[in-house]
Structure formats: structure tokens, C-alpha cells
Amino acid sequence: MKRRLGLEAEKGGWELKRIIPREEYCIGCRLCEIHCIVQHSKSRDIIKAFKRERRPLKRVEVEERGHVSFALQCRHCDEAPCITACLSGAMHRDAMSGAVVHDPERCVGCWTCVLVCPYGAVRPDGAEKKVVGKCDLCPDLEVPACVANCPNEALVLVEE
Amino acid sequence: MQTYDYAIVGNSAAAINACDAIRGLDREGSLAVFAEEKRRCYSRPLISYLVMGDIGEKGMYYRPSGYYRRWGIDFYPGTAVRKVDAERRLLETSKGERFKWRKLLLATGFRPFTPPVEGLEEARYLTFVSWDDARAMIRLTSRPLRALVMGAGLIGMKAAEALHSRGCRVAVVEKMDRVLPLALDETASEMVAARCREAGMEILTGKSVSRVTAGGGYKGRAVLDDGAEVDFDLLVVAVGVRPRTELAEEAGLECRGGIVVDEHQRTSRPGVFAAGDAALAFDLVRGEAAVNALWPVAALQGKYAGLNMAGREVPYPGGNSMNAVEFFGLPVLSAGIVNPPDDSYEVIVRRGENGDYRKAVVRGDLLVGMLVAGKIERAGILTSLIQERANVRRIKNFLLEEGFGHIHFPRSLREERIVEAVAGLTRADRERGRG
The missing domain is CATH 3.50.50.60 (FAD/NAD(P)-binding domain)
Incomplete structure (x- = not known):
């Protein structure tokens, strides 16, 4: 993977997409989690992803308590603690999109990003090689899978 | 010029x-x-x-x-x-x-700090802080050796783990009564030490090396303060920086x-x-x-x-003692004060199934320290509460709960953090700026 390295302090020049949860519409159905898993699976087929292949890490998680629920994934922070803390340089800002992205080839699984992410949005992947995984804003899709598949518009995409 | x-x-x-x-x-x-x-x-x-x-x-x-x-x-x-x-x-x-x-x-x-140990100056030993040190270690361990590591801090333990993976028989000597005494608390230290012992390492805590005798090349003998003698083919000194x-x-x-x-x-x-x-x-x-x-x-x-x-005047938000380690499949993360010095601190502990261990250290309304061992997902939320000096009075009882997260925050704080998409460090900046 060719890295397009963006500078942390450099702002602007990109149109960063952000996913905003709207808890008043979230019913906790977790379809976002399911479609996130499918989108990040090898086949991108819902049956294969859940029944035949190694199930990928879900990069969005529904938090729920009583009647309140919302889905949360990486915020792609302006001042991303995970980028500054990363030991290997695997976590970086994509110079084109402005997204906080992660290069699994360079990740050693030291868990420093897990230690510093204020949202708990970077997590150990559980794959054979020790790496972390996080929301990549679905670079192959116009609209990220979690947003596109939310039945209630409880996740919306905002472009800055 | x-x-x-x-x-x-x-x-x-x-x-x-x-x-x-x-x-x-x-x-x-x-x-x-x-x-x-x-x-x-x-x-x-x-x-x-x-x-x-x-x-x-x-x-x-x-x-x-x-x-x-x-x-x-x-x-x-x-x-x-x-x-x-x-x-x-x-x-x-x-x-x-x-x-x-x-x-x-x-x-x-x-x-690296060189401890005043008799005979150490005449002995050949490795430190473990640079790429050259790593290369030397690889070269010297082309066949398995008996290795002695002085110091069970982060560098010493990483050196010990590396030597172990190279097939060496490893002993670690630590003056304090446990491994990783600064980064971890007693329980987590014991968890790590147990894993290391299971893997075949010898962990000698509460002991120090009082004399080293060079024995040609990197070989030598260390005499501990209790009189025990340890022969080694390779010595790594890692007693601090x-x-x-x-x-x-x-x-x-x-x-x-x-x-x-x-x-x-x-x-x-x-x-x-x-x-x-x-x-x-x-x-x-x-x-x-x-x-x-x-x-x-x-x-x-x-x-x-x-x-x-470069001319943008922004105050450093401040750091804290943060550590992420993993030894023999046991990940441990810690931040802030994990060994409270007196009883003005409140300590909350939770043990999960599978031997997971979590600890939060609270002082007044502030979370000042945390440690998680085993299951480490979402620990960064705790770190950010420490880093932001957030008031945790209302969420204290949930901090170590399975699934603790923004759902437990007051709605206004939750929306500020999530919807405004502002990182903890930036928030801390702003608060320091205001303060």
C-alpha cells in the first residue's frame, strides 16, 4: 500500500466526510455493525462473511443503555491522538481525504492507539497478525456502509 | 555560514x-x-x-x-x-x-544509565535502546545462550522477551519487588511475571547484582546481593535511562x-x-x-x-505516564497514577471472567489513573478522561463496566465529544486556554 502521508498540522485541502450519529432516531438494530462487517469482508457477501470466512472486525459499535442507543465509529479527529502516539507510523492522515487511516502492513500491534483513542474506536483486530482495525470511511463507497444501510437515518454523512 | x-x-x-x-x-x-x-x-x-x-x-x-x-x-x-x-x-x-x-x-x-556495579566496567554487555543494539543481539544469539537481564523495567522486559524468542535461557534480576514496577500495579506485575515464568523465564525480583566478573567475550558471572551466582553468556543492562x-x-x-x-x-x-x-x-x-x-x-x-x-502559540496540553505492553499474549495498558501513594485516592477494581483485570484510580471527582489487563478494548476512553481532567463523579460507578462508553456520559458531554468531533487533546487545550 502506497502511503499518501498528510501532515498532522496541515488542515484543509480535503473534504473530510464525517459520520454523525443521531441518537433520537437510533433503535439499536445494529444493522450498521452487520453491514460494516460485510463491507470489510473478503467476499462482501453477507452469508459468506458471517458463515464461511474469517469474520472481520466491526468498525462501528452500537452503545445502548435503556432506551438510548447510538452507533459510534472513529471520529477522524482533527488532532488525532492515535496518529501522534503510533509507534510505527502505521496510523496516519490520508493526504487526499483527510481521513485517519491505518496501514496494517506497518502495524505491529503495540496497542498504543487503543490506549489513547478517546472513543474506543480503534481495537485489536483479532486476526492472526496482531494489528488494530478502525473505521476507514469505506473508501470504495460513495456513502459508508453503516450510513447507507441505516433504516432510520440515525447515521448521517456530513462533508466538510 | x-x-x-x-x-x-x-x-x-x-x-x-x-x-x-x-x-x-x-x-x-x-x-x-x-x-x-x-x-x-x-x-x-x-x-x-x-x-x-x-x-x-x-x-x-x-x-x-x-x-x-x-x-x-x-x-x-x-x-x-x-x-x-x-x-x-x-x-x-x-x-x-x-x-x-x-x-x-x-x-x-x-x-542508558550505567549502575555502579563492581566489575561492570570491565565486562562486555549490551544495552537495548538502539537499532545497533538489536543487531548486536541478533548476531550474538545466532545460537541459544544463557542471558541475564539487569532491570525489569520496560526496556529490560522487552530485551528479555526478545532474548527468549531467540531461544535463550533468560533470567531477569530486578531490585524492586516486582516486574514493571513503574508502569504497572502489583496485580498486573504478577500477571505479567506469571506469564514470563510459564514461558520459562527466570524472574528474580527483590534482588540486585552486586558484582560482575567478566569471563571472556560477553560471558561472565554475576553475584547477587543474596550471594547467589548466575553464569551468563550475555548480559543486558537495563536499569533505567x-x-x-x-x-x-x-x-x-x-x-x-x-x-x-x-x-x-x-x-x-x-x-x-x-x-x-x-x-x-x-x-x-x-x-x-x-x-x-x-x-x-x-x-x-x-x-x-x-x-x-513555527509561530502558532499553543500550550502543550501535558502528558502522563502511558504504557501499552504485551507479554506472551497478555496485553496490559496503563495511564496516569496506577500506584496511588496514599489513601486520598479511591481505587476501583474489577475482575472479569478469563482473568481480565481492570482498575481505576480516582481522586476527588477526577480519574487520575487506569490499568486494564487482558481485555483492552475501549480503554482509551478512560485515558481520555484522565487526559481531559473530566469530572467523573456521575459516571464513576460505570467506569470499569463491560461496555462502558459515551452512553454513560451526560448527553451534553456525549454530544460535545461525538458530534463536534473534537479530540480529547484539543479539548484539554481549550480548557487550559480558558483556565
Whole structure:
């Protein structure tokens, strides 16, 4: 993977997409989690992803308590603690999109990003090689899978 | 004589993050990096991964190969800075070259501490802080050896793990009564030590080496304070590190066991900044300056030093003692105060199934420390509460719960954090700015 390295302090020049949860519409159905898993699976087929292949890490998680629920994934922070803390340089800002992205080839699984992410949005992947995984804003899709598949518009995409 | 707008002494976490920050604000200013080692910036904490074969040499580099050229940085590898004149704003390198500078960053890092142990000076031993050390370790362990590691801090334990993976029989001697005494609490130390013992390592805590006898090559014998003798084929000394402040001291900068800096990473002399393991910077948990010789802390300081050097006045939000480790499949994360010094702290502990262990240290309404072992997902939320000095009075009982998260926050705080998409560090900045 060719890295397009963006500078942390450099702002602007990109149109960063952000996913905003709207808890008043979230019913906790977790379809976002399911479609996130499918989108990040090898086949991108819902049956294969859940029944035949190694199930990928879900990069969005529904938090729920009583009647309140919302889905949360990486915020792609302006001042991303995970980028500054990363030991290997695997976590970086994509110079084109402005997204906080992660290069699994360079990740050693030291868990420093897990230690510093204020949202708990970077997590150990559980794959054979020790790496972390996080929301990549679905670079192959116009609209990220979690947003596109939310039945209630409880996740919306905002472009800055 | 050439004049640099920005000159950086050092080429590791603090230096490179300073470069990133400077170039984010100033593309034109001339910028030089003086590196003692011949290599471009590599990640020091990855040397154990290199020895263990988890990564290759290419995986060691912190930035892509064209980094310096791409960002217009004059890179001087293998060039130590010998002298700094803070008055006339000059520096002199080991090669005798002299340069002028307008802003200078001292990111001189640390050096391993050599303990006053009888016979150690005559013995050959390894330290474990550089790529060269890692290479030496790989070369020396081409066949399995009996290895002795002095010190069970982070560096010593990583060295021990690396040696173990090379098939060595490893013994670790630690003066304190447990392994990783600074990063972990008693319970987590014991969990790590148990894993290491299971793997076949010998962990000798509460003991120190009182004498070393060289026995040719790297071989020798150590006599412990209880009289026990340990023969070794390879000795690794890892009993701590000390900030490298000589250059700063000679230049007349105020140093107190670290280069003294203000909240903008400025030293006592105008135009001179310091960051990283050599700097005595603000620890927001302790509420005072401290040296936290840790990669992420150095990186953050470097970033703020760079921003301030390039003219954006932003205070360093402060760091804290943060550690992420994993030994033999047991990950442990900690931040802030995990060993409270007195009973003015409240300690909350939770043990999960599978032997998971979680601990929160609260003082007043503030979370000041946390430690998680085993299941580490979402621990960063706790770290951010420490870092932000958030009031946790209303959520204290949930901190260690399975699934603790923003759902437990008051809605206004939750929306501020999530919807405004603002990172914890930025928030801390703003609060310090307001305060």
C-alpha cells in the first residue's frame, strides 16, 4: 500500500466526510455493525462473511443503555491522538481525504492507539497478525456502509 | 555560514513530530535535522519486534524513505551536535561545521544509565535502546545462550522477551519487588511475571547484582546481593535511562534532571525549545513537570514544540505516564497514577471472567489513573478522561463496566465529544486556554 502521508498540522485541502450519529432516531438494530462487517469482508457477501470466512472486525459499535442507543465509529479527529502516539507510523492522515487511516502492513500491534483513542474506536483486530482495525470511511463507497444501510437515518454523512 | 530558520538536534519521535508540525504551518522556512545515528528516523520501541522477527528492517522506519526530501528538510545523518551557543544562535557539529539558527529544538533524548556495579566496567554487555543494539543481539544469539537481564523495567522486559524468542535461557534480576514496577500495579506485575515464568523465564525480583566478573567475550558471572551466582553468556543492562542534558547545560539552559521548559516547550533561553525524553515537561496528572521517557509523550511534545516554533502559540496540553505492553499474549495498558501513594485516592477494581483485570484510580471527582489487563478494548476512553481532567463523579460507578462508553456520559458531554468531533487533546487545550 502506497502511503499518501498528510501532515498532522496541515488542515484543509480535503473534504473530510464525517459520520454523525443521531441518537433520537437510533433503535439499536445494529444493522450498521452487520453491514460494516460485510463491507470489510473478503467476499462482501453477507452469508459468506458471517458463515464461511474469517469474520472481520466491526468498525462501528452500537452503545445502548435503556432506551438510548447510538452507533459510534472513529471520529477522524482533527488532532488525532492515535496518529501522534503510533509507534510505527502505521496510523496516519490520508493526504487526499483527510481521513485517519491505518496501514496494517506497518502495524505491529503495540496497542498504543487503543490506549489513547478517546472513543474506543480503534481495537485489536483479532486476526492472526496482531494489528488494530478502525473505521476507514469505506473508501470504495460513495456513502459508508453503516450510513447507507441505516433504516432510520440515525447515521448521517456530513462533508466538510 | 548557513542560517537555518529551524534547527533540530535529534531525529526521533520528538524531532520528527516537530518537523511535521513546522511543515504544516511553514513550507518555506529552512529546516535542518541533525542526527547522531547514521539512519533516518526509526522507531526505537520497535527494536524488540525486530529481534523477534515480527518485523523486518524496512518495518523499523517511522516515515517513508523520501520523507526529508519531500518536506524540504536538510538531513544531517551521523552528525552529532557538539556545541550550542544560545547567545549568538550558533551550533557546531562533530564534523566541525558551524551553522546559525533562528529557532532551535533540543530533542536529545536519553542515554542508558550505567549502575555502579563492581566489575561492570570491565565486562562486555549490551544495552537495548538502539537499532545497533538489536543487531548486536541478533548476531550474538545466532545460537541459544544463557542471558541475564539487569532491570525489569520496560526496556529490560522487552530485551528479555526478545532474548527468549531467540531461544535463550533468560533470567531477569530486578531490585524492586516486582516486574514493571513503574508502569504497572502489583496485580498486573504478577500477571505479567506469571506469564514470563510459564514461558520459562527466570524472574528474580527483590534482588540486585552486586558484582560482575567478566569471563571472556560477553560471558561472565554475576553475584547477587543474596550471594547467589548466575553464569551468563550475555548480559543486558537495563536499569533505567537518564535525559541527555549535557548540550543544554553547556549552553547555559536551565536543567533540573531534564531540560526545563515552559508550557510552550520553550527553554530558559529565547529561541531554544526542548521536547522528548530530555525535557522536563508538564505532567497533567501529577500537576507538575516530569520526565516521561515514552515514545507517545515525546511525539506529542515534539508536535507542540514544532507548532510553537513555527509561530502558532499553543500550550502543550501535558502528558502522563502511558504504557501499552504485551507479554506472551497478555496485553496490559496503563495511564496516569496506577500506584496511588496514599489513601486520598479511591481505587476501583474489577475482575472479569478469563482473568481480565481492570482498575481505576480516582481522586476527588477526577480519574487520575487506569490499568486494564487482558481485555483492552475501549480503554482509551478512560485515558481520555484522565487526559481531559473530566469530572467523573456521575459516571464513576460505570467506569470499569463491560461496555462502558459515551452512553454513560451526560448527553451534553456525549454530544460535545461525538458530534463536534473534537479530540480529547484539543479539548484539554481549550480548557487550559480558558483556565
